[in-house]
Amino acid sequence: MTAPASFNPQAFRAALSTFTTGVTIITTRGADGEPVGVTANSFNSVSLNPPLVLWSLAKSALSLPAFSGNKHWNVHVLSADQQLLSGRFASRGEDKFAGVTLDQGINDTPLFKDCTARFQCRTAFTYEGGDHLIFVGEVLAFDKTDLPPLAFQSGQYALATCKARETLRLGSEPPPECSYTEDLLGYLIGRAHYQLLDALRRLLHSQKIDEYAFFVLSVLCIRDNLTLEEINQFVSYTGREVTLSMMLFLEKQGCVVAEKQFGVLRFLLTATGREMSLEQIALAKAVEQDVTDKLGASDSQILKVLLKRLIRDTDPGLPDLWAPAQPPVSAQA
Amino acid sequence: MTAPASFNPQAFRAALSTFTTGVTIITTRGADGEPVGVTANSFNSVSLNPPLVLWSLAKSALSLPAFSGNKHWNVHVLSADQQLLSGRFASRGEDKFAGVTLDQGINDTPLFKDCTARFQCRTAFTYEGGDHLIFVGEVLAFDKTDLPPLAFQSGQYALATCKARETLRLGSEPPPECSYTEDLLGYLIGRAHYQLLDALRRLLHSQKIDEYAFFVLSVLCIRDNLTLEEINQFVSYTGREVTLSMMLFLEKQGCVVAEKQFGVLRFLLTATGREMSLEQIALAKAVEQDVTDKLGASDSQILKVLLKRLIRDTDPGLPDLWAPAQPPVSAQA
Numbered sequence: 041m042t043a044p045a046s047f048n049p050q051a052f053r054a055a056l057s058t059f060t061t062g063v064t065i066i067t068t069r070g071a072d073g074e075p076v077g078v079t080a081n082s083f084n085s086v087s088l089n090p091p092l093v094l095w096s097l098a099k100s101a102l103s104l105p106a107f108s109g110n111k112h113w114n115v116h117v118l119s120a121d122q123q124l125l126s127g128r129f130a131s132r133g134e135d136k137f138a139g140v141t142l143d144q145g146i147n148d149t150p151l152f153k154d155c156t157a158r159f160q161c162r163t164a165f166t167y168e169g170g171d172h173l174i175f176v177g178e179v180l181a182f183d184k185t186d187l188p189p190l191a192f193q194s195g196q197y198a199l200a201t202c203k204a205r206e207t208l209r210l211g212s213e214p215p216p217e218c219s220y221t222e223d224l225l226g227y228l229i230g231r232a233h234y235q236l237l238d239a240l241r242r243l244l245h246s247q248k249i250d251e252y253a254f255f256v257l258s259v260l261c262i263r264d265n266l267t268l269e270e271i272n273q274f275v276s277y278t279g280r281e282v283t284l285s286m287m288l289f290l291e292k293q294g295c296v297v298a299e300k301q302f303g304v305l306r307f308l309l310t311a312t313g314r315e316m317s318l319e320q321i322a323l324a325k326a327v328e329q330d331v332t333d334k335l336g337a338s339d340s341q342i343l344k345v346l347l348k349r350l351i352r353d354t355d356p357g358l359p360d361l362w363a364p365a366q367p368p369v370s371a372q373a
Numbered sequence: 374m375t376a377p378a379s380f381n382p383q384a385f386r387a388a389l390s391t392f393t394t395g396v397t398i399i400t401t402r403g404a405d406g407e408p409v410g411v412t413a414n415s416f417n418s419v420s421l422n423p424p425l426v427l428w429s430l431a432k433s434a435l436s437l438p439a440f441s442g443n444k445h446w447n448v449h450v451l452s453a454d455q456q457l458l459s460g461r462f463a464s465r466g467e468d469k470f471a472g473v474t475l476d477q478g479i480n481d482t483p484l485f486k487d488c489t490a491r492f493q494c495r496t497a498f499t500y501e502g503g504d505h506l507i508f509v510g511e512v513l514a515f516d517k518t519d520l521p522p523l524a525f526q527s528g529q530y531a532l533a534t535c536k537a538r539e540t541l542r543l544g545s546e547p548p549p550e551c552s553y554t555e556d557l558l559g560y561l562i563g564r565a566h567y568q569l570l571d572a573l574r575r576l577l578h579s580q581k582i583d584e585y586a587f588f589v590l591s592v593l594c595i596r597d598n599l600t601l602e603e604i605n606q607f608v609s610y611t612g613r614e615v616t617l618s619m620m621l622f623l624e625k626q627g628c629v630v631a632e633k634q635f636g637v638l639r640f641l642l643t644a645t646g647r648e649m650s651l652e653q654i655a656l657a658k659a660v661e662q663d664v665t666d667k668l669g670a671s672d673s674q675i676l677k678v679l680l681k682r683l684i685r686d687t688d689p690g691l692p693d694l695w696a697p698a699q700p701p702v703s704a705q706a
Contacts, residue, residue, distance in 0.1 A: 049421055055490040055517040056418040056426070059450050060524040060533045062392035084415050085389040086429050087503025088382055093389070094427075094507070096419050117392050123536065157388040167500045169509060170420025174427070176502060184388040189526065191393040191533045198533040200393045200526045201675055203456065222695060225664060225673065226569050226657045228680040233566040234611045235687045236559050241612050251612070278567045279574050279584070324559045331558060334686040339679055340558065342534055346668065346676040347561040353667040354568045362555060 060193045060200065063122075065129045066095060067150040068113040070106035075137045075150040078103050079130035081192050082172075083115055091179040093159055096172040102132065107175065108166070112147040115177075117157040119187035120338060123197050125152070126190065146180055156189040158182060188338030199342050236327055243323050247316055252280055253290055254320055260296065260309040261317040262361055267306055273359050393526040393533070396455075398462045399428060400483040401446040403439040408470045408483040411436050412463035414525050415505075416448055424512040426492055429505040435465065440508065441499070445480040448510075450490040452520035453671060456530050458485070459523065479513055489522040491515060521671030532675050569660055576656050580649055585613055586623055587653055593629065593642040594650040595694055600639055606692050 061081040070076050078101060086092040093115060097107055107113060118126055128136050143151035146160045161177030168174070191198040222228070237251065244254055252275070259274045260266065272282050287307055290296045295313030299306050309317065332340040394414040403409050411434060419425040426448060430440055440446060451459055461469050476484035479493045494510030501507070524531040555561070570584065577587055585608070592607045593599065604615050620640055623629045628646030632639050642650065665673040 047424065051517070052421065052424055052512070052515060055450075055492070055515045058490045058517060058522050059395035059397070059416060059418070060393055060522055061395070061417070064392070082417050082419070083392060084394070084417050084429070085392070086415070086507065087505045088385065090503045091380065091385055092503040092505075094502070096417070117388075120536070157391045159388070165501065167507070167509075168498065169427070170423045170425040172420045172425075174419065174500070174507075174509075176500075176507075179385070182385060182388045184384070184391060189391050189393055190536070191524070191526075193522070193524075193533045193535075197536040199536050200524045200531040200533045201679065202526075203453070203523070203530040203532050203678070223677065224657060225661050225677060225680075226573070228677055228684065229562060229566045229569055231610070232680050232683050232687075233562045235684060235689065236562055237612060238610070238687075238689060240559070277564070277571070279570060324557060328558050331683060331687065335679065335682060339682070342675065343679040343683070344556065344558060344561055345536070346534065346672055346679070347558075347565050349668060349672070350565050350664060350676070351561065351568060354565075354571075354664065356568065356571060 054194075057194050060191055060198070062156075063118045063126050063190045063192050063197070064095070065116045065118060065125065065152065066097075066107075066113055067116070067145075067152070068103075068106050068110045069147075069149055070103075071109050075142070076103045076106040077129045077136055077150065079126050083117075086176060090164075092164060092176055093161060093179055094174055094176045096169055096174050098172050100171070104173065108173075110147075110149070111163045112145070112149045113161055113163070113175075113177065114145045114149050114151050115159040115161060116152045116155040117159075118190045119154060119156045119185070120190050120199055120341070121187070122152075122155065123190055126197070154187065155185065156187045157184040188336070188341075199338055199345075201339050201342050236331070239327050240320060240323055243320060247319075248293065249290070249295070249316075252278070252282065253286065253295070256282055256286070256290065257295060257309065257313055257317040257320065259361065260307065261314060261321070265301075265306050265308050267304055271307065274361055277356060277358055387527075390527050393524055393531070395489075396451045396459050396523045396525050396530070397428070398449045398451060398458065398485065399430075399440075399446055400449070400478075400485070401436075401439050401443045402480075402482055404442050408475070409436045409439040410462045410469055410483065412459050416450075419509060423497075425497060425509055426494060426512060427507055427509045429502055429507050431505050433504070437506065441506075443480075443482070444496045445478070445482045446494055446496070446508075446510065447478045447482050447484050448492040448494060449485045449488040450492075451523045452487060452489045452518070453523050453532055453674070454520070455485075455488065456523055459530075487520065488518065489520045490517040521669070521674075532671055532678075534672050534675050569664070572660050573653060573656055576653060580652075581626065582623070582628070582649075585611070585615065585619065586628070589615055589619070589623065590628060590642065590646055590650040590653065592694065593640065594647060594654070598634075598639050598641050600637055604640065607694055610689060610691055 063081050064083045065077050065079050067077040080095050082096040084094055086094050097104060141153060143153060145151040151158060159179045160181040161179050163175060164178045165176040166173055191200045244251060255275045256271055259271055268284055268287060275282050291298055294310055295316060296307045297310050299308060396414050397416045398410050398412050400408060400410040413428050415429040417427055419427050430437060474486060476486060478484040484491060492512050493514040494512055496508060497511045498509040499506055524533045577584060588608045589604055592604055601617055601620060608615050624631055627643055628649060629640045630643050632641060
C-alpha cells in the first residue's frame with residue numbers, strides 16, 4: 041500500500057486508469073457563439089429522479105469559461121467508430137469542429153451524429169473538485185442508438201464484450217475432470233474453423249475440388265502467376281504441401297494453366313478458375329455476414345482483433361500474401 | 374430526441390448504461406464497528422493534485438448512515454474474477470462479508486484482497502445529487518495489481534480488450550483492393566488454427582500418425598469404447614470421415630484395440646494410445662500457455678468466450694463429447 045508521503049502522480053494515474061470507462065465528448069457554445077468541445081471520460085450518472093449526470097473539467101482547460109458561462113451542454117457517449125473524433129477533441133488543436141456535421145441541440149448547442157447515446161443537459165450544480173470543477177447537469181433530453189460504444193482502459197481505447205456467466209459451456213452438462221477439455225484454445229479454434237468451413241466444403245464438393253485446392257485458388261486469385269514453390273510458401277503452413285500432380289489435376293479441371301516462363305513453370309488462374317474462386321469467396325463472405333449478425337458487429341470486431349494478435353504472436357514467418365507483388369525473380373535475372 | 378415530458382425512466386437508464394464503466398465495491402465501518410460495503414459503478418477520478426475521486430450513493434441506501442458517519446472508506450476496483458463479490462455487495466443480503474478475508478485499511482476500514490486497484494480515502498466533500506449523495510474523497514493511499522479489471526456495460530458484466538489502432542494488419546503493407554482480404558473471419562480462424570497446430574503436427578509426425586488420428590485418439594481419451602459410427606459423430610464435422618482402415622492402421626500402430634461386443638465392433642484406447650494422446654494434450658496445453666502469455670489472461674478469456682459463442686451459433690448439432698457417457702446401446706438391448 042502506497043503511503044501518502046510516497047504519492048507518485050504517475051502511479052496514481054495508472055491505478056485510476058484501471059477503472060474502465062466509456063468515452064464522451066461534451067460540447068457547448070462559447071460566449072462568442074463558437075462551438076466548444078472536450079473529450080472526457082469522467083462522465084457518470086448520478087440520479088434518476090431528478091435525472092442528473094456529472095463530469096469533471098480541469099480548471100486549466102481552455103474551455104472552462106465556455107462551460108462556466110453556458111448552462112446548456114451536451115454529453116455524447118462515443119461509439120466504437122468515433123475514436124478519431126475522441127482524439128481530436130482530446131487535443132488542443134484549432135478548429136476541432138471542421139468538417140463535422142452537427143445536429144442542433146437545445147439552446148443551439150452543438151450535437152454530434154452517430155453516437156451511442158446523447159444527453160442534453162443544463163447545469164444544476166458546479167462543485168469544487170481540486171484541480172477540476174465538477175459539473176452536475178440535469179438531463180433535459182436524451183437519445184440512444186444501437187452503435188457499440190467506445191471504451192477506455194489503462195490509457196488505451198478499448199472495446200467491451202459481455203462477460204460469460206462464469207463458464208459458457210458448449211454442451212449441457214458440467215465438464216467432468218478431463219485433461220482435454222473444451223476450454224482449450226486449440227480445440228475452440230479448430231472447432232470454429234471446421235464449423236465455418238462446413239458450407240464452403242459443400243460448395244467445394246460440387247466444384248469437385250478439395251479444401252487445399254481452395255487454398256491454392258485463393259492464393260492465385262490474389263497473386264497470379266506463381267511457381268509451385270511460391271504457392272507453397274503461402275499454403276504450406278496448413279501442414280500440407282501442394283504437389284505438382286495436385287496442380288496438374290487443377291489444370292485438368294480447367295482452373296489453372298501451367299506456363300513455362302524463362303524456363304520456370306508458373307501457374308495462372310483461368311477464367312473458370314477465377315469464377316470458381318470468386319464463388320468460394322462470395323460464400324465465405326455470406327458465412328461471415330451470418331456470423332457477424334449472430335455475434336454482433338462489436339464482438340465480431342473484437343474477435344478479429346484478438347485473432348490477428350494471436351496470428352501475429354504465433355506467426356511462423358509467413359510471407360505477406362497481400363503485399364504488392366514483385367516481378368518474378370527469374371524475369372529480373 | 375426524447376423530450377423531457379416523455380422521460381421514460383427505463384429508457385433513460387438504458388441510455389446511461391451504454392457508458393461503459395468498471396465495477397467497484399466501496400467499504401467502510403459503521404458506528405457499531407460492523408463492516409459495510411456497497412457495489413458502485415459511479416466511481417470516477419476527479420483531481421490529481423490534490424488526489425480526489427468521487428462516487429454516488431443512493432439516499433435510500435441502508436449504508437448511507439455508515440458512509441455519512443465515517444470519513445474513511447475504501448474503493449476497490451474489482452478484477453474480472455470478482456464478479457460474484459460484486460453481485461453479493463449489490464444486493465441487500467445479510468452478512469455480505471462472511472468468508473471474505475480482509476486486509477486492514479486506514480482507521481480499521483475493511484480492505485479486500487485480489488482487486489485490480491484499491492484507493493483508501495477520506496471524505497473531502499459530500500454534495501447534493503438528486504436522489505443520490507455525491508462523495509468526493511481525498512485519496513490517502515492506493516495500490517494496484519496486474520489483474521484484469523471487471524467492466525460493466527448495458528446492464529451486463531463485461532471485459533474490455535484493447536482496441537486496435539484502426540486496422541491491425543498482419544502484413545506490413547496496406548491491403549490492396551481485393552475481394553478476398555485478410556479481414557475475413559474465415560481466413561483468420563483458419564490461419565490461427567493451422568498456426569496453433571504447427572507444433573502439434575511435428576509431434577504427430579514423430580508419432581507416425583496424422584491429425585485425423587489425433588482427433589480419434591482425443592475422442593477415445595475422453596470417451597472410450599466407441600463404434601466407428603460413434604467416433605464419426607464426434608469427428609466428421611472436420612470434413613473427413615474416419616474409415617475402418619484408418620482404425621485398423623491405428624490398431625497396427627498399437628494405439629487402439631478393436632473388440633467385438635454384442636456383435637458390434639468397438640474401439641478402445643491401449644496404454645500406448647493413451648500415452649500418445651496425453652503427450653499430444655500436454656503439448657496442446659503448452660502451446661495454449663504460450664499463447665495466453667502472449668495475449669494476456671484477460672484477452673485469452675475474451676477470445677475463448679467469443680469462440681464459444683461462435684461455435685454455439687454455428688453448431689451443426691454436434692453431440693456433447695464431454696457429456697456423461699451412456700452405456701452402449703447394444704448392451705442395453
